[in-house]
Amino acid sequence: MNIPETLDWMSVNRPALLALIRVLILVLPILILVPGFIWLERRLLSWMQDRIGPNRAGTFPKDFPIKFLRGKRTFGLLQPIADGVKLFFKEDITPASVDRLLYFLSPAVALFPAFALGGTLPWGPNWGPYQHLTPIWNAEIGILYMLAISSLGVYGVVLSGYSSNNKYSLLGGLRSAAQLISYELAMSVSLAAIVMASGSLRLQAIVEAQETPLWGVIPYAHNWFILTPFGFVAAIIFYICMIAETNRAPFDLPEAENEIIAGYHTEYSSMKFAVFFMGEYAAMFVFACLFSVVFLGGYNLPLNWVAISGENSVMAGLNYWLAPLTFLVKSLLVFSTFIWVRATLPRMRYDQLMALGWKNLLPAAVANFIVVAIWIMGSKAYGPQGGIVAYVGAALIVVALYFAVTRQTKAAKAFERRKVDLTEGDTPSPTRRSVELV
Amino acid sequence: MDINALLPTDMNGWAHLGIVGSLSGLAVLTAIGVVAFNSPIRSALSLVLNFFTLAFIYFSLGAELLGITQIVVYTGAIMVLFLFVIMLLNLSADDPSQYKRDAKPVFAGIIGLVVFGLLATAVLAPLKAINQISAPDRNEFNPIGWGSPQAVGKTLFTGYVWPFEMISLLLLVGIVGSILLARRKVTS
Amino acid sequence: MVLYLAVSMSMFFIGAAGVVVRRNPVVVFMCIELMLNAVNLTFLTFARYAPSPLIERADSTWMAGQMMVIFVMAVAAAEVAVGLGIIMAIYRVRANVDVDEMSSMSG
Numbered sequence: 001m002n003i004p005e006t007l008d009w010m011s012v013n014r015p016a017l018l019a020l021i022r023v024l025i026l027v028l029p030i031l032i033l034v035p036g037f038i039w040l041e042r043r044l045l046s047w048m049q050d051r052i053g054p055n056r057a058g059t060f061p062k063d064f065p066i067k068f069l070r071g072k073r074t075f076g077l078l079q080p081i082a083d084g085v086k087l088f089f090k091e092d093i094t095p096a097s098v099d100r101l102l103y104f105l106s107p108a109v110a111l112f113p114a115f116a117l118g119g120t121l122p123w124g125p126n127w128g129p130y131q132h133l134t135p136i137w138n139a140e141i142g143i144l145y146m147l148a149i150s151s152l153g154v155y156g157v158v159l160s161g162y163s164s165n166n167k168y169s170l171l172g173g174l175r176s177a178a179q180l181i182s183y184e185l186a187m188s189v190s191l192a193a194i195v196m197a198s199g200s201l202r203l204q205a206i207v208e209a210q211e212t213p214l215w216g217v218i219p220y221a222h223n224w225f226i227l228t229p230f231g232f233v234a235a236i237i238f239y240i241c242m243i244a245e246t247n248r249a250p251f252d253l254p255e256a257e258n259e260i261i262a263g264y265h266t267e268y269s270s271m272k273f274a275v276f277f278m279g280e281y282a283a284m285f286v287f288a289c290l291f292s293v294v295f296l297g298g299y300n301l302p303l304n305w306v307a308i309s310g311e312n313s314v315m316a317g318l319n320y321w322l323a324p325l326t327f328l329v330k331s332l333l334v335f336s337t338f339i340w341v342r343a344t345l346p347r348m349r350y351d352q353l354m355a356l357g358w359k360n361l362l363p364a365a366v367a368n369f370i371v372v373a374i375w376i377m378g379s380k381a382y383g384p385q386g387g388i389v390a391y392v393g394a395a396l397i398v399v400a401l402y403f404a405v406t407r408q409t410k411a412a413k414a415f416e417r418r419k420v421d422l423t424e425g426d427t428p429s430p431t432r433r434s435v436e437l438v
Numbered sequence: 439m440d441i442n443a444l445l446p447t448d449m450n451g452w453a454h455l456g457i458v459g460s461l462s463g464l465a466v467l468t469a470i471g472v473v474a475f476n477s478p479i480r481s482a483l484s485l486v487l488n489f490f491t492l493a494f495i496y497f498s499l500g501a502e503l504l505g506i507t508q509i510v511v512y513t514g515a516i517m518v519l520f521l522f523v524i525m526l527l528n529l530s531a532d533d534p535s536q537y538k539r540d541a542k543p544v545f546a547g548i549i550g551l552v553v554f555g556l557l558a559t560a561v562l563a564p565l566k567a568i569n570q571i572s573a574p575d576r577n578e579f580n581p582i583g584w585g586s587p588q589a590v591g592k593t594l595f596t597g598y599v600w601p602f603e604m605i606s607l608l609l610l611v612g613i614v615g616s617i618l619l620a621r622r623k624v625t626s
Numbered sequence: 627m628v629l630y631l632a633v634s635m636s637m638f639f640i641g642a643a644g645v646v647v648r649r650n651p652v653v654v655f656m657c658i659e660l661m662l663n664a665v666n667l668t669f670l671t672f673a674r675y676a677p678s679p680l681i682e683r684a685d686s687t688w689m690a691g692q693m694m695v696i697f698v699m700a701v702a703a704a705e706v707a708v709g710l711g712i713i714m715a716i717y718r719v720r721a722n723v724d725v726d727e728m729s730s731m732s733g
Contacts (some may be wrong), residue, residue, distance in 0.1 A: 102479075140586045144506045151514025155486070157516065162479070162525050181518060201587050289504060462633040469660055473644035478653055485656050486639075492663055498672050504695050504712070508666075511699050516659065516706050523710045526650055527717050535655070543647070556641050558632065564678075573677050573688040580731050584674070584688065593689035594696065599643045603698045612704030619711030 006130040024137045026118050030282050035080035037281045041330075041339050043076065048343035054079040090270035094163060098267070100206035103215035107268065110156025115148045116281035121289050122204040124299055124323040134324070135203065142197060143204040146290055147188050150245060153283065154180045157247075157254075158277070161264035173264035173349060176254030179244060182357040183251075187241035189365035190234040193227055193372040194294055207298035211306075216384055219307050226295040230372045231392035235295045236398075237365050242287045244357065246280060249342040253350050284338055285331060292330035299323035356405065366399045373399065456532035458498050465491045478524045482517060489513045501585035517602065630671040637664035649724050651713050655706065662702045666695045 011020045039054075042237035046053025058078030060069045094103065100226035120142035124130030139145055155179045161173015205227075215228065225231030244251040244292055254264060268276060292298065301322070305315035348356070371393035379387050468491065471484030487513040496505035573584050580589030594602055644657030650655055673691020 100477075104482075139502065140582060140588070141502050141506050142620035144503070144510070144587070148506050148514060151510055151518075152516065155521075157519055159523070160484075162521075169526060174522060177518060177522070181515065184514075236442050455709040458629060462629055462721075465633055466636045466640075466673050467652055470642045471639055472653075472656055472660055473647065480682055481653050481656055482732060488660065489663065495633070495667065496670060496703050497634055499630070501670050501674070501692060504666075504670065504692055507699065511703055512663070519706060519710060520652065520656060520695075527652075529650060529652060529716065542714060544702065546643070546647075550643055554635070560637060562628050566628050568675050571674055573674050582652075585692065587690065587713065590692055590696075593693060595720070597689070598693045601697060605697055607715060609700060609704050612707050616711040619708065 003281060004129045007129050010129060011132045011324050014119055018132060020135065022067065022133060025133055026121075026123075026136060027115055029116065030115065030285065032280050033285065033386055034278050035084070036077075037285060037335065038080040038083065038277075038334065039077055041281075041342075042079065044336060044339045045343050048340065057082045064406055068277050069355045078190070080297035084274060087270050089121060091233070092270045092272075095267050098165045099163045102159050103267075104272075106160035107272045107279075108164055109159055110153070111275050111279040111282075113149045113156070114286065116152075117146055117283065117286040118289065119149075120145050120203050121286070121293060122207060122298060123327055125320060126208075127177075128320065130320075130323065136372070138204060139202065143201045143294070147184070150187075150283075150287075151181070151184055151333040153245070155263050156279070157278075160268065163388070164267035166267055169264050172254045172266075176264060179247075179254065179350075182354060183241040183361070185248055186357060186365045187245065188236055189369055190237040190241065191294065193230055193234045193365070194204040195229065196369070196372050196376065197228070199231040202295050204299075205293055207300065208295045210374060211300065211304065213304070213307075216387070220304050221306050222297050223299055224295065224297040224395065228417070229391045230375060231295060231396050233368045233371075233401075234366065234395050235291075236369070237361050238291065238295070242291060242357075243338060243341060244353070246284045246338075248280075248284065248338055250345040250348045251353055253347055253353065255306035275379070282343055288334035288338065289327065289331040291334050292327065295333070299327040299328075301326055345375050360401060360404045364404075367397050367400075368394070382393075400402055454498075458495070460486070461491055461495050461498065465495065478529045478587075479521070482520050482524055485520075487515045488511055489517065500571075500573075500583070502583070503585055503587045503590045505585075627675040634667040634671065636663040637661070637667070649726050651716075652710070654725055656710055659702060659706065662698060666698055669694045669698070672727070681725055708732060 007018070043055075053076065055073070056079075057076055058074035059075075061073050063069055064070050068379040109154075120135045120139050121135055122138070123134035126138070137145070157173050157176045157180065160172075161169045161171075161176070164170070179282040194206065198206045200206065200209075210223050210225060212223045213219040214223045216223075226235045243249075247254065301315075302320045305313070305319050309315050371390060374393065375387055375390035378389050465488055468484045468488035472481045472488065475481045475484060489508060493505040493508040493513070494500075496508060575584050576582070580586065580592070582588050641657040641660035641664060644660065645654050647658065648654055669691045673688070673695075677688045677691065
């Protein structure tokens with residue numbers, strides 16, 4: 001059976017069936033990989049915290065039927081499955097006075113965006129057999145589709161917080177929703193700069209725009225946007241916003257266990273909690289995929305093998321056929337940096353989080369956008385020398401962002417060190433802290 | 439029987455009509471849900487579903503950018519704002535036993551349906567003949583599509599740039615106004 | 627085209643009925659949004675099926691409906707922000723939200 005011809009025939013005569021196959025090609029691997037992500041997170045986190053992590057589950061017992069596998073270890077790969085089984089058999093407690101319909105619907109509403117988000121991701125180039133298999137929808141509005149679906153992720157959080165009939169859940173849910181919509185803005189503007197530089201919202205066009213020579217001069221390397229000055233700033237901003245969008249540490253105040261009793265998913269036990277968990281990891285993975293599409297060159301291998309060794313060479317063929325694998329490896333690397341950041345940085349307080357999103361990231365993203373616009377006009381009018389403005393502008397933005405985030409103004413320092421007198425006068429309102437901070 | 443001869447010429451076959459018809463039905467049902475539910479949260483969620491369905495109806499009309507903007511702006515931002523307000527104010531469901539029930543809603547419903555029927559026959563009947571898409575999907579102005587971001591963006595920034603700037607001023611005024619309205623009085 | 631216009635007419639009528647019938651101001655706001663969306667759908671339907679040839683500029687002749695929809699969306703967003711701010715401000719003062727009761731212009 002000649003697969004490319006079958007796919008071509010199906011794209012004309014059976015488009016709905018082919019679309020269903022495309023959906024299954026995306027959704028089933030994500031479902032299968034989610035336990036792998038959980039395992040990766042627990043092991044990597046443990047190694048960074050100087051411990052070993054779960055490595056017992058999955059060791060084959062001594063009387064296993066297949067002799068070769070007796071006693072062999074799988075390094076804890078079955079641990080997430082054990083977690084799943086445990087969660088499945090746990091007692092499913094439903095509080096008595098919840099809003100029934102919303103309570104049962106909100107895990108589904110939280111899970112849906114995590115899977116729908118991957119609809120426009122290109123796992124392979126636009127020719128040959130891969131063009132019929134991926135992306136699910138080669139939309140002209142690719143990136144905007146992903147922003148739209150990620151803005152639907154707010155509903156899962158808000159509805160689960162509200163329907164739990166628990167004021168801490170509601171508070172956690174609303175805070176998380178406010179965090180999500182704040183960081184959505186900076187995310188959109190930082191992506192808008194990349195869209196301007198590549199000329200199209202279509203994710204495949206963004207990958208193809210990165211196949212040009214690096215910085216315009218080096219023909220043997222791809223022009224990955226993270227290596228360009230404006231793209232570097234946009235990547236930093238987008239990375240921070242991605243961590244905030246998926247409610248990961250250090251932005252996980254609304255769902256932290258020792259802050260607000262697990263926030264908006266406090267009242268969800270067993271499988272419903274597992275659904276939230278699964279949705280969070282799937283969303284993290286798809287955002288990591290988006291990062292690698294937009295900034296890390298998508299499905300291409302690092303060097304421009306088509307320019308180095310010609311179009312029909314072995315490496316160019318590998319570049320084509322291994323495209324999904326390279327994409328997966330890049331996304332897993334970005335995913336591992338999420339875990340790295342979680343292990344490293346302490347949790348941010350809510351007002352620090354909101355201040356970062358509105359006062360630091362959004363202006364930086366807008367400034368980056370302006371720099372990209374000036375660069376495009378400059379390089380169109382004056383040639384590549386006009387691109388110097390991009391370097392200078394991006395460096396200035398990075399320096400300004402660093403100073404804005406890490407140095408406190410005098411007023412902020414004075415606020416943190418103020419004394420509050422507890423002995424007389426009115427009771428201070430809850431938003432003012434009542435301890436002297438040193 | 440050639441189904442394509444009976445249908446509007448832009449809808450190929452029962453499948454397309456079925457999809458658009460069910461989306462339309464869902465839109466009308468959720469619109470009724472907004473008005474009919476007693477609890478404001480249910481109304482808001484019904485409206486969310488309505489906007490989501492409308493986005494798909496826009497996609498079926500070919501307006502991709504506007505459909506996705508509908509999801510981002512209406513479903514993703516405006517309705518979240520509504521839900522915030524309802525949850526923070528803790529608005530409870532209207533209690534139907536609090537106001538007396540009489541025959542007024544029934545009469546209002548009947549009159550409303552009659553007016554709708556009259557207007558529909560007056561307005562929609564002459565328009566039944568239009569079942570062909572007139573806006574060209576691709577021409578030299580928009581080589582990619584009528585509803586594509588390239589075409590809409592080009593038009594917005596060339597022909598309609600003055601309204602665009604005015605709207606951005608309006609949004610700025612809206613932002614400043616809503617921040618001022620939401621501030622608590624600072625007790626000194 | 628009649629299908630789309632019937633949907634938008636129904637939505638508009640239902641929204642108008644909601645504005646009259648409902649007592650909760652937030653729900654009244656939502657019905658106003660419903661009416662605005664019905665108008666958006668009408669604009670888009672006509673832009674697709676019967677675009678206006680009145681606009682003489684050749685480059686943007688067929689886009690006017692979509693432009694109008696963009697502006698309606700932007701205005702609706704601004705209006706919702708300000709309107710909900712007003713409702714919250716009223717709620718802080720009065721603590722009851724009933725459109726029929728909020729009839730005094732003072733205070």
